[in-house]
Amino acid sequence: MNARILILDDEPRMCRLLELVLKEQGYTIQTAADGEEGVILWKNWLPDLVISDLKMPRMDGLEVLRYRNGHFPETPFILLTAFGTVKTAVAAMKEGAFDYLTKPVDHTQLRDLVARALEEYGPGRSQRMIGNSAAMHALHKEISLAASTDSSVLIIGESGTGKELAARAVHDGYGGEKSPFVRVNCPAIPAELLESELFGHKQGAFTGATKDRRGAFAAADGGTLFLDEIGDLPLSLQPKLLHAVEQKLITPVGTTTPKKIQVKIITATNRNLEAMISDDLFRQDLFYRLNTLTLRLPPLREHKEDIEELALFFIEQFRKKNGGPAIRPTPDTLARMRSYDWPGNIRELGNVIERGCLRAENGVFTEEMLPKKMIAANKDANTDPATTAPLDLIGRERGLIMQALEQCYWNQTRAARQLGITRNTLRYRMKKFGIKKG
Ligand SMILES: Nc1ncnc2c1ncn2[C@@H]1O[C@H](COP(=O)(O)OP(=O)(O)OP(=O)(O)O)[C@@H](O)[C@H]1O
Ligand SMILES: [Mg+2]
Structure with a gap:
């Protein structure tokens, strides 16, 4: 270990x-x-x-x-x-x-x-997935099933729903702590380096390859390879990945002899791969290979029963990290949380709790300590837009963009994806509305 x-x-x-x-x-x-x-x-x-x-x-x-x-x-x-x-x-x-x-x-x-x-x-043991709702119980069943076979598993779900945590849970059940779990975050690695990152390379295979490199497949041999954000895998690499998954063989860059490997493949994405297939951005044959089993992580708004338990869990995490007295949310705070839609899902909930805990006074977390937009969003929900003041389109668009950026920690690529627009469009709008990080 x-x-x-x-x-x-x-x-x-x-x-x-x-x-x-x-x-x-x-x-x-x-x-x-x-x-x-x-x-x-x-x-x-x-x-x-x-x-x-x-x-x-x-x-x-x-x-x-x-x-x-x-x-x-x-x-x-x-x-x-x-x-x-x-x-x-x-x-x-x-x-x-x-x-x-x-x-x-x-x-x-x-x-x-x-x-x-x-x-x-028990370090390295994964964080337990919190939640007792029917949706989470169903998910746990699916996870056990996914862990019981060598088949590839595709995890889909909106941003912040717990895809990475689910991948680790599948691995824990499949190989346990003693076998390797290797994660590759596809968009984080420049396209031209990804092949060697995955399959390894031989010294001198290209400029900069000063030493042999094992690559993620070889490192995960006997365990799990988790390819995160698989929707960002460049098309040029997709046939090579398909070959590796189908044949259980990898060929490091700069070599000609394939090596045998035994790896369970888990992939995750918040993109719509089927739509990408129609747009010729993702290969259909690879898609079928990767999604022998599919785990769908429900958005938080579909299992609001878990909000309270999750909130208390994040509060406890905060206390463990920062010390200080116990913090408790008021009933009004919890009610607000339940009536909010959580577009950023569990990650957003974790962030909201952390901010609230920082502001809590004498261990009490009141609704004023929630982000303003959560309180405003609730008010909106009770008014019929057709009968109220003219729609503030620009204000709303600006608000949506701000919200997406905040949820994605100002990562523009992600925020654009969440909004369903291109990064250039996002940049253009940010400029138009004068939105700057700060
Ligand atoms: N069921 C859960 N119980 C406790 N914590 C959770 C749960 N689900 C998610 N989290 C926490 O929420 C955060 C987001 O989870 P994760 O990174 O797995 O989401 P994701 O679906 O991979 O998101 P993205 O698509 O943005 O990468 C993490 O801090 C994770 O630990
Ligand atoms: Mg993730």
């Missing part, structure tokens, strides 16, 4: 030694020379486990442990102590440390302890 481990020790030799032993086990390591530096790394790198020396300048091991309790209580923490400070170490365990190791560190003990801590805290 490729867990990330952060090591804090002011003695560089100690850091190097631990790093060496643990790297051999396949872990990824970062080190820091004191608590303060360690905390900065912790926040940015989000390790799965932290090993910290007790005595360090600036911020010592116990202070780091307290930081962990406040910010990352889900991350196992192992304390390193010199002989003679074992009492403190025992006290640290009472405060939440997983265990302690005494110096000089016994390598076997170190390896065992780390493996045990990671197993108990």
Whole structure:
């Protein structure tokens, strides 16, 4: 398992030694020379486990442990102590440390302890999908079915409905934690590099190919390859992907001998692939190959019964990350959430909760802490447009564009897709309405 481990020790030799032993086990390591530096790394790198020396300048091991309790209580923490400070170490365990190791560190003990801590805290295990509605129950059944075969799975659904989470759930059921799960986000990789990203290449195959590269298929061998946003896969690569999926053979760029691979393929998209097929933007034969099984993620407005549970879940996530008192939404806040349509689905709900939690006063999350548009949207819903004031078309269009941009974190490609217009059209409108990020 490729867990990330952060090591804090002011003695560089100690850091190097631990790093060496643990790297051999396949872990990824970062080190820091004191608590303060360690905390900065912790926040940015989000390790799965932290090993910290007790005595360090600036911020010592116990202070780091307290930081962990406040910010990352889900991350196992192992304390390193010199002989003679074992009492403190025992006290640290009472405060939440997983265990302690005494110096000089016994390598076997170190390896065992780390493996045990990671197993108990289960990093890499996917986030559970929240929701108890009939729609979610049906989805869970479909996920189990998809996990029980080698067949390819296509996941469709609007943006923010949980496609990536569903892909991981299928993988967990299919291969479990021990087999690899490799995700490739197709639009994030320039078209000319995607082939080698997927199939690997041989050193010297093209300018810049300074070393052999395995590629995503080979990395996922024996497990799952998740091709996210498959609608963005360039047409030129589609025959090669079809060939790889059908024949279970890949040919790295710059080689001629195909390699056998055994990979479960999961793909996801929020685009309408059938429409893309009619427009000659997606190959029909590939489409049929990829969607042996289809999982459709319902938009949140179709399972509003889950809103409250999801909201409480996101509030708890916020508290775990930021500490502070418990936060509770008022009944009015929950009612507002239920009557809103959630075009950005569960992702949008998560964002709304995070913003609300930041503004909550004395642990109370009132409806004023919801985005204005949610309150306005509710009012609109009760008025018949035919009998009210003239339609404010420009205002509405501007509003829709703003909404899409905010939901997509100002990613114009995505926002355009959500609005069903091209990116150029979006840019043109943004200019026309004077919309700028800010
Ligand atoms: N059922 C769920 N329970 C808890 N969290 C969820 C659930 N579904 C989605 N989420 C959370 O909502 C966010 C969006 O989910 P995800 O990234 O899987 O959506 P997506 O369908 O892939 O969206 P996009 O098409 O924009 O990529 C993530 O933070 C995810 O953890
Ligand atoms: Mg996604």
